[in-house]
Amino acid sequence: MGAIATRAAAARRALAPAEAAWLLALPVAALTVLLIAVLGPPLGELLLPKSRLAFFAAALPQLQPEAHEQGRVLVALAGPLLLAGAVALAARRPPHLPAATIAPLVWSAQAALAVAAAALLAIQRRIVFGEIYETLKPFHQRYFTDATLVVAVIGAAAIVAATGSAAVRARATGWARDTSSRRIAWTLAAGLLIAIWLLHAVNVEGTVLNENYAARYHLSFTLDETWAVLNGRTPLVNFDAQYGSLWPYPVAALMSLVGPSVGSFTILMCLIGGVALLAIYDLLRRVARSSLAGLLLFAPFLATSFFLLRGPLSNRYTLATIFADYPLRFAGPWLLAWLTVRRLDSRAARAWPLFLVAGLVVLNNTDHGLPALGALAAALLWTARPTTRRLSRLALEALAGLAAAYALVALLTLARAGALPDLAVLFRFATLYAGAGFAMLPMPTLGFHTLIYLTFAAALAVATVRALAAGGPQPDAPEQALTGALAFVAVFGLGSGTYYAGRSHPEVLVTSFAAWSLALALLTLVAMRRLAAQAAAGRRWPEPAVALCLVGFGIAACSLAQTPTPWSQLDRLRATGEPLLRAPAGQAFVAAHTRRGERVAILLQLSHRIADDVGVTNVSPYTTAFAMPAVTQLVDVLRALQRAGGTKVFVPTQPAAMPDVRPALEAFGYGRVVGDPEGDELWVQGAPAAGSGP
Numbered sequence: 001m002g003a004i005a006t007r008a009a010a011a012r013r014a015l016a017p018a019e020a021a022w023l024l025a026l027p028v029a030a031l032t033v034l035l036i037a038v039l040g041p042p043l044g045e046l047l048l049p050k051s052r053l054a055f056f057a058a059a060l061p062q063l064q065p066e067a068h069e070q071g072r073v074l075v076a077l078a079g080p081l082l083l084a085g086a087v088a089l090a091a092r093r094p095p096h097l098p099a100a101t102i103a104p105l106v107w108s109a110q111a112a113l114a115v116a117a118a119a120l121l122a123i124q125r126r127i128v129f130g131e132i133y134e135t136l137k138p139f140h141q142r143y144f145t146d147a148t149l150v151v152a153v154i155g156a157a158a159i160v161a162a163t164g165s166a167a168v169r170a171r172a173t174g175w176a177r178d179t180s181s182r183r184i185a186w187t188l189a190a191g192l193l194i195a196i197w198l199l200h201a202v203n204v205e206g207t208v209l210n211e212n213y214a215a216r217y218h219l220s221f222t223l224d225e226t227w228a229v230l231n232g233r234t235p236l237v238n239f240d241a242q243y244g245s246l247w248p249y250p251v252a253a254l255m256s257l258v259g260p261s262v263g264s265f266t267i268l269m270c271l272i273g274g275v276a277l278l279a280i281y282d283l284l285r286r287v288a289r290s291s292l293a294g295l296l297l298f299a300p301f302l303a304t305s306f307f308l309l310r311g312p313l314s315n316r317y318t319l320a321t322i323f324a325d326y327p328l329r330f331a332g333p334w335l336l337a338w339l340t341v342r343r344l345d346s347r348a349a350r351a352w353p354l355f356l357v358a359g360l361v362v363l364n365n366t367d368h369g370l371p372a373l374g375a376l377a378a379a380l381l382w383t384a385r386p387t388t389r390r391l392s393r394l395a396l397e398a399l400a401g402l403a404a405a406y407a408l409v410a411l412l413t414l415a416r417a418g419a420l421p422d423l424a425v426l427f428r429f430a431t432l433y434a435g436a437g438f439a440m441l442p443m444p445t446l447g448f449h450t451l452i453y454l455t456f457a458a459a460l461a462v463a464t465v466r467a468l469a470a471g472g473p474q475p476d477a478p479e480q481a482l483t484g485a486l487a488f489v490a491v492f493g494l495g496s497g498t499y500y501a502g503r504s505h506p507e508v509l510v511t512s513f514a515a516w517s518l519a520l521a522l523l524t525l526v527a528m529r530r531l532a533a534q535a536a537a538g539r540r541w542p543e544p545a546v547a548l549c550l551v552g553f554g555i556a557a558c559s560l561a562q563t564p565t566p567w568s569q570l571d572r573l574r575a576t577g578e579p580l581l582r583a584p585a586g587q588a589f590v591a592a593h594t595r596r597g598e599r600v601a602i603l604l605q606l607s608h609r610i611a612d613d614v615g616v617t618n619v620s621p622y623t624t625a626f627a628m629p630a631v632t633q634l635v636d637v638l639r640a641l642q643r644a645g646g647t648k649v650f651v652p653t654q655p656a657a658m659p660d661v662r663p664a665l666e667a668f669g670y671g672r673v674v675g676d677p678e679g680d681e682l683w684v685q686g687a688p689a690a691g692s693g694p
Contacts (some may be wrong), residue, residue: 044071
C-alpha cells in the first residue's frame with residue numbers, strides 16, 4: 001500500500017507559476033467577457049452620465065456618446081489584472097495535477113492563443129469602415145500585407161532552426177558580448193537610425209505646402225500651442241493645451257533663442273522625440289545585457305512606432321509627423337520608462353524622483369500621463385517584495401514626488417502669470433471628447449485591437465510569473481529591470497489604448513503600435529532565452545507561445561521596409577514653395593484692424609502665431625475655433641477678453657465645418673464690424689451690426 005501511495009503522489013505535482021498562468025488564462029478570459037457584458041453598461045452610465053454641455057450646430061453631427069462602450073473598456077482593463085492576481089494566489093498554494101497532463105494542457109492553452117491571434121487578423125481584414133469613419137466610400141484596414149505575414153512566419157522558422165544549432169548559439173553569444181567600443185558603436189548606430197527615421201518629420205516654412213495634408217493639418221495645432229507661450233499665454237493657467245501643457249515651455253524658450261519658425265519648431269520636436277527614442281534603445285540594451293541585442297530589438301520597435309498611415313513613402317504621414325504624439329504625448333512616458341529601468345538596474349533606493357518625473361508627465365498630458373503613472377507604480381510593485389513597510393514607504397515617496405512636480409510647475413506659472421496651475425484644465429478636452437462624446441467613433445467588437453490588448457495582457461502575465469519566480473534576498477538587477485519593463489509597458493499600453501477606444505478610427509489604432517511593439521520586443525527577449533535554453537536541452541520544437549511571439553516580432557520587423565531614404569528626404573526639403581504658415585491666412589486682416597500691443601481674441605487658424613507676428617496679444621485659451629466645439633469654450637474666450645480689457649474678436653466662417661460662433665457673439669452683445677474675402681470677420685463688443693458682406 002505504501003508503494004502505491006508513493007507512486008500516486010509522484011504522479012501528481014504542483015503547478016509552476018508559468019503553468020498556472022496558462023491554465024488560468026482561458027477561465028479568466030471567459031470571466032472577463034462575462035463581466036464586460038454585465039458590468040460594462042451600468043459602469044459607463046455611472047461614470048459618464050449624459051453631458052449637459054451645449055455644442056455648436058456644426059459639432060452636433062459628431063456627437064457620439066459611448067458610455068456603454070467606454071464602460072466595457074474599463075472592465076476589460078481589469079482582465080489582465082485579474083489574471084495576474086489569480087496567478088499570484090495560485091502561487092501561494094499551487095494546485096496539484098497529474099504530471100502527465102500538465103504539459104498537454106499548457107500546450108493546448110498556448111495553441112488556442114495562436115489560433116485566436118490568426119482569427120483576429122482574419123477578422124480585421126473583414127471589417128468594413130463606413131461613412132461614420134469620415135470616408136467617401138467604405139474601406140478595409142488590413143495594416144499588414146500577405147507578404148508581411150509570410151515573411152514573418154519564415155523568419156520565425158529561420159530563428160528556430162538557427163537557435164537549434166549549438167555553433168550558431170555560441171557565435172551569437174560572442175557577437176552579443178559587450179565591450180566599451182561595441183557599446184559606443186551600436187549606440188551610434190541606434191542614433192543614426194533614429195535620425196534617418198525622424199528626418200521625414202522635419203519641415204521648414206517653404207516645405208509645409210508640399211507636406212501630406214493630414215500632417216500639415218495637425219501641424220497647425222501643435223505649432224500654435226508653442227506659439228501661444230511665445231505670445232505670452234501660460235498653459236494650465238490662461239491657455240488650455242490640447243496635446244502638451246509643459247513641453248511648449250522649453251520649446252518656446254529655445255525657439256526664442258534660435259528664431260521662431262516652422263523649421264526651428266519641427267527640428268526641436270524631432271530632437272526631443274529622438275532623445276526619448278534613444279532612451280528606449282538604452283532600456284532594451286540594459287534588459288538584454290547587450291548593445292547589439294538591444295539594437296536588434298529596438299529597430300523593429302522604431303519602425304513600427306512610425307508605421308505608415310498614408311503615403312507616398314517620400315512624403316509620408318506617420319506618428320512622427322503628428323507632434324501631438326511624438327514628442328508631446330510619448331516622450332515623457334518613454335523617458336519615465338527608461339529612468340525606471342535604470343533605477344531597477346542600479347538598485348537605487350529612492351523612488352520619489354521617478355514620481356516627480358511621472359507627475360510632470362501627468363501635468364503635461366493626462367491621456368498618456370495617467371497611464372504612465374500607473375505603469376511606474378506597476379513596475380515598482382512587480383519588482384518589490386510587498387510588505388506593509390515597503391508599501392507605506394512607496395506611497396509616501398509617491399506623494400512626495402507628485403507634490404514636488406506640482407510645486408515645480410506652480411513656481412513656473414506663478415513666475416509667468418501670477419497664478420497657480422488649474423488642474424481642471426488637464427481634463428478640459430477629455431470632458432468634451434470622452435465625457436460628452438464629441439468626435440467619438442464606435443469600436444469593432446473584435447479585430448487587431450483585441451490582439452494588441454492580448455499582447456499587453458501577456459506582458460503583464462509574464463511580468464507576474466517572473467516576479468513570483470524571483471528568489472533570494474537580492475534578485476538579479478537586470479532580471480528585475482526586465483520584469484519592471486514588462487509591467488510598465490503592459491499597464492501603459494492598456495491605459496493609453498483607451499484613446500483608441502474612444503475615437504476608434506483605424507488610423508488612430510496606430511497610436512498603440514509604439515507600446516505594442518515595445519511589449520513585443522520585451523516578450524521576444526524572454527521567448528528567445530527560453531528557446532535557446534530548450535534547444536540546449538535537446539528540445540527541437542518551440543512551444544506555440546514562443547513561436548507566436550517570434551511571428552509577431554517578425555511582423556513588426558517587416559515595418560523596416562518602410563525606412564525612409566535620407567536622399568529622398570533631402571530632396572523633399574529642397575523642394576520649397578510658398579511659405580504657407582509664415583503669413584497665415586487672416587494675418588493681414590488682423591494687422592489692418594488692430595494696434596500694436598492690443599489685447600484681442602483671435603479664433604483663426606494659427607491664431608497665436610498671427611498675434612505674435614502682428615504685435616498683439618491673443619487672449620484666447622484655445623488654438624482655433626476648430627478646437628472649440630462647445631459654446632462654453634466661447635464663453636471662456638469672451639471672459640478672458642473681458643478680463644484683459646479687450647473688445648475685438650476675429651472669427652472664421654469658412655469652411656462649413658467651422659463652428660458658427662456668430663449667433664452666440666450677438667447674444668453676448670458683439671456686433672460684426674467688417675469681413676474679408678476669405679470669410680474672416682471682426683466682431684466688436686457693443687458695435688452695431690454692419691451687414692453680412694465683406
